[in-house]
Amino acid sequence: MTFEPPAPPLTETAADADRYTPPAAVRWGLREAAVGLLLFVAVIVGAGVLVVTGVVEGSDLAQFVLSLLGYGVLAGVAVFASHRLGAGSLAKDFWLRLRPVDLAIGLGVGLLAKILSVVWGVIAIALFGLPEQQSNLVLSTDTVWLVINGVIVVAVVAPIVEELYLRGLVMQAVRNAVLRSGGRSQPAAESVQRAAVLVSIVVSALVFMGLHLYQSTDATLLTTLALGTLTLGVVNAMIVYLTGRLGAAIVAHVVFNGISVATLLLVGGA
Numbered sequence: 001m002t003f004e005p006p007a008p009p010l011t012e013t014a015a016d017a018d019r020y021t022p023p024a025a026v027r028w029g030l031r032e033a034a035v036g037l038l039l040f041v042a043v044i045v046g047a048g049v050l051v052v053t054g055v056v057e058g059s060d061l062a063q064f065v066l067s068l069l070g071y072g073v074l075a076g077v078a079v080f081a082s083h084r085l086g087a088g089s090l091a092k093d094f095w096l097r098l099r100p101v102d103l104a105i106g107l108g109v110g111l112l113a114k115i116l117s118v119v120w121g122v123i124a125i126a127l128f129g130l131p132e133q134q135s136n137l138v139l140s141t142d143t144v145w146l147v148i149n150g151v152i153v154v155a156v157v158a159p160i161v162e163e164l165y166l167r168g169l170v171m172q173a174v175r176n177a178v179l180r181s182g183g184r185s186q187p188a189a190e191s192v193q194r195a196a197v198l199v200s201i202v203v204s205a206l207v208f209m210g211l212h213l214y215q216s217t218d219a220t221l222l223t224t225l226a227l228g229t230l231t232l233g234v235v236n237a238m239i240v241y242l243t244g245r246l247g248a249a250i251v252a253h254v255v256f257n258g259i260s261v262a263t264l265l266l267v268g269g270a
Contacts, residue, residue, distance in 0.1 A: 001097065001098050001160070001246075001247070001250075020179070020187060020196070020197070021179070021186050021187045021188075022176040022180060022186060023087060023092075023093075025086060025087045026086050026087070026176065027086065028081035028082070028086050028093070028169070028173065029173045029176055029177060030173050030174070032085065032169065033169050033170045033173040033174075036073060036074050036078070036165060036169065037170075037207065037211075039073040039077070040074055040211065043066065043070045043073060044066075044070065044214060047066045047069075048214075060140045060142060060145035060148075060149060061145075063138070064145070064148060064149055067157070067158075071153075071157055071158065071161040071162075074161050074164075074165040075161050075164065077165070078090070078164050078165050078169050081169060090164065090168075093172075094164055094169060094246065095168065095240065095244060095246050096164060096168065096246050097245040097246065097247055098245065098246075098247030098250070099245065099247060102243065102245060102247030102248035102250075102251055103251055105239060105248035105251070105252075106247070106248040106250065106251020106253075106254070106255060107252075107255055109235055109236070109248065109249075109251075109252035109255075110252035110254070110259070111255060112235070113231050113232040113235055113252060114255070114256050116228070116231045117224065117228035117231065120227035120231070121224040121228075123223075124219075124220045124221075124223040124224045124227075128219040128220040130220065131218045131219075131220035131224075132218050133216055133217075133221050134221075134264070134267070135260070135264050136215035136225055137260060137264055139261070139265065150261050151261060154261055155254055155257045155261055156254065158253075158257060159250050159254045159256075160250055162208065162211075162253065163236065163246050164246065166204050166233070167204060167236055167246055167249050168246060170203070170204050170207055171200045171203070171240070172200070174199060174200040174203045174204065175199075175200035176196075178192065178195060178200070179192060179193065179196045197241055200237070201234060201237040201241070202234075204233060204237050205233030205237055208229055208230070208232070208233035209229045209230040209233060212225055212226075212229045213226060232252070232253065232256055235252070236249035236253065237249075
């Protein structure tokens with residue numbers, strides 16, 4: 001991730017234009033976004049089949065390998081798209097940049113999203129009763145694997161890769177597709193720009209939600225998980241467009257996931 005020093009407030013400059021005009025160098029788009037998602041789903045389905053058929057046991061090592069494969073696919077596609085079909089820089093293509101202020105913004109957004117997730121959980125319990133499955137996370141009783149799978153993967157790797165792919169590649173691919181639809185010249189009309197931003201926010205948030213729904217079949221937990229990830233997806237997408245960077249969204253995602261891990265540890269240790 002590119003670290004940027006503090007900068008003066010943005011005006012109607014090239015930085016703003018990048019948010020609403022597809023860069024000429026960008027040739028990646030919906031095709032690359034779809035390929036990454038299909039490969040990710042293939043990894044999840046393949047792993048599920050191996051576990052169900054007894055070929056592979058659901059061990060800590062298997063969980064780690066699955067995470068490496070799944071997140072490796074998403075990160076790999078993003079890197080390939082940038083270096084072969086884009087500007088050759090994750091910062092330029094997908095806004096993978098961080099400024100000091102993003103730490104504060106991300107902390108606030110992450111806390112807000114988690115509070116709303118708790119609200120969705122209360123509503124889900126009122127509708128469907130207490131969940132049979134406590135959480136979509138499964139933490140190891142082994143300290144080393146707890147740190148690797150529960151802290152490093154869930155609270156660090158997942159937020160970085162998911163934001164890079166979903167709020168970077170997927171969201172901007174959808175935005176660019178709308179802006180370029182019908183062979184429009186750039187920059188597109190303001191109404192088209194607004195539509196492109198809105199559609200890309202909704203699509204990226206729905207995809208984000210969908211990629212987490214395989215983690216539970218319990219109605220209460222599934223509802224909480226769906227609404228929680230949808231909320232985080234929408235809010236993160238909005239702050240990415242407002243800041244022109246993924247930094248604050250990644251921090252918010254780290255906070256959101258980190259609270260989930262910490263809560264499960266506290267509950268499990270009670």
